[in-house]
Amino acid sequence: MxxxxxxxxxxxxxxxxxxxxxxxxxxxxxxxxxxxxxxxxxxxxxxxxxxxxxxxxxxxxxxxxxxxxxxxxxxxxxxxxxxxxxxxxxxxxxxxxxxxxxxxxxxxxxxxxxxxxxxxxxxxxxxxxxxxxxxxxxxxxxxxxxxxxxxxxxxxxxxxxxxxxxxATIDDLTGIANRRGFMTMAQHALQLCQRQKVPASLAFLDLNKFKQINDRFGHAEGDQALRFFAAQLREHYRESDLCARLGGDEFVVLLTNTDITRANELTGRLSAALQASALQATTEGAEAASYHLSFCHGVVEYDAQRHASIEHLLEDGDRLMYQDKKR
Known part of the structure; x- marks a missing residue:
């Protein structure tokens, strides 16, 4: 056989x-x-x-x-x-x-x-x-x-x-996982990492000044910015990483078999790529203008003793992201 x-x-x-x-x-x-x-x-x-x-x-x-x-x-x-x-x-x-x-x-x-x-x-x-x-x-x-x-x-x-x-598990606007899809899939992924004794890390990402994009260029441009950011997540993280839009301008990435050093490295590459990519506003009737996307973030490594569920891991990532935003 x-x-x-x-x-x-x-x-x-x-x-x-x-x-x-x-x-x-x-x-x-x-x-x-x-x-x-x-x-x-x-x-x-x-x-x-x-x-x-x-x-x-x-x-x-x-x-x-x-x-x-x-x-x-x-x-x-x-x-x-x-x-x-x-x-x-x-x-x-x-x-x-x-x-x-x-x-x-x-x-x-x-x-x-x-x-x-x-x-x-x-x-x-x-x-x-x-x-x-x-x-x-x-x-x-x-x-x-x-x-x-x-x-x-x-x-x-x-x-x-x-x-x-x-x-039912995909965000209609960006095409990546929504909160429901992420919570289900991420919990399975964490259990697998724990069973296989391999590391996992989570990056919690919040776009900076997103409201200003909507106010200046309109919500259609804001939607385009969200789609662009989601595409950048797919490009700069790996196919096996789980990217999701939790809602609004909040995104998250779960990186399996990845320690916090590697997760920070990939997140840094994403930040650098965004700085090098100027977006051209396409709002009809508006003056030609360009802008860059940036984000605050919190990266945390999964600890089975501290993170009993994916919710606990998200809470740690959210807390670190908020600290980054206050800087």
């Missing part, structure tokens, strides 16, 4: 999965319906909507005969879908016993005795393969190009449902 390879963007993929806040949630008709549709369209005994966590595959929806015992989750290392998310095309295994990667897989050698698999990756809308929609059979079968196209169509339907969930 061959264990699945990890996608190249594994850490960012896991953060995207956490941001959906869907793991271990109750069954939902919108996903159950798609599993039933897949089972009916392909006349397959089992159809699943799955999400691939760090060490497990979790079933969001399962359509199967009454005698099928849905385990709810299985170890990732024995999954077929773990292989699917590591590639972009539909994964088809016409006969598992004829494929050296799966012939001795426990799900082939024992219940549910899988002999056929077809799976399509589903993304969060940002090129992170977070899970699959797949069909399973207990006998070998063929799977045509038309079948693969149909499975991809079903995958797109799953993605639309995931996007609806995702939008």
């Amino acid at each position: 061959k264990a699945p390879d990890l996608p190249a963007n594994e850490e960012a993929r896991l953060l995207a999965l956490r941001q959906l806040d869907i793991l271990d949630t109750p069954a939902e008709e919108r996903f159950d319906r798609l599993a039933r549709m897949a089972r009916r369209l392909f006349d397959a005994p089992i159809a699943l909507v799955t999400l691939i966590d760090r060490d497990r595959q979790w079933f969001k929806a399962a359509s199967a005969p009454d005698e099928y015992e849905n385990p709810g989750q299985v170890p990732r290392e024995i999954t077929f879908c773990g292989h699917t998310i590591a590639q972009e095309k539909v994964l088809v295994i016409p006969d598992t016993l004829a494929d050296g990667r799966f012939a001795d897989n426990p799900m082939v050698a024992g219940p549910p005795n899988i002999r056929f698999y077809a799976g399509c990756s589903v993304t969060d809308g940002h090129n992170h393969n977070v899970g699959t929609i797949c069909i399973l059979d207990r006998t070998p079968r063929d799977f045509s190009a038309e079948d693969m196209a149909l499975l991809r169509d079903l995958g797109a339907m799953v993605e639309r449902e995931l996007l609806a969930i995702h939008m």
